[in-house]
Amino acid sequence: MLPLGIAELIEIYLYQLKIIKPGSRIKHDWLKRNDAKNKIEQQCISSLDDILNIDKILEISKKVELKRNDIAYGAPMDNENLLKNNIQNFFKILDLVESALGDKIVKHDD
Numbered sequence: 001m002l003p004l005g006i007a008e009l010i011e012i013y014l015y016q017l018k019i020i021k022p023g024s025r026i027k028h029d030w031l032k033r034n035d036a037k038n039k040i041e042q043q044c045i046s047s048l049d050d051i052l053n054i055d056k057i058l059e060i061s062k063k064v065e066l067k068r069n070d071i072a073y074g075a076p077m078d079n080e081n082l083l084k085n086n087i088q089n090f091f092k093i094l095d096l097v098e099s100a101l102g103d104k105i106v107k108h109d110d
Helices: 002-016 027-031 036-041 054-066 069-074 077-102
Strands: none
Touching: 002 027, 002 054, 002 069, 002 077, 027 036, 027 054, 027 069, 036 054, 054 069, 054 077
């Protein structure tokens, strides 16, 4: 599920920045909340306000999480386009995280 992957990306980002408490987890369902930033911040040792791209990451994450059940449970709609959009949003978040860290998270064996 894409929201789980996005939650993992956010965790990786925060662990790389060394601001998330050891052993802390980001739950994907937090991403659809209006107070997602505050909820995630509770798992951190400092504020998220100065974290590069965090507001954009959370904005995109919320869009994906809000459509999670439509994809997972097959609500009648154009699921193929919805899935494509969510995959594109996942890669947007990956790009934002990698550009902020200055390093690739996903390594490719070419």
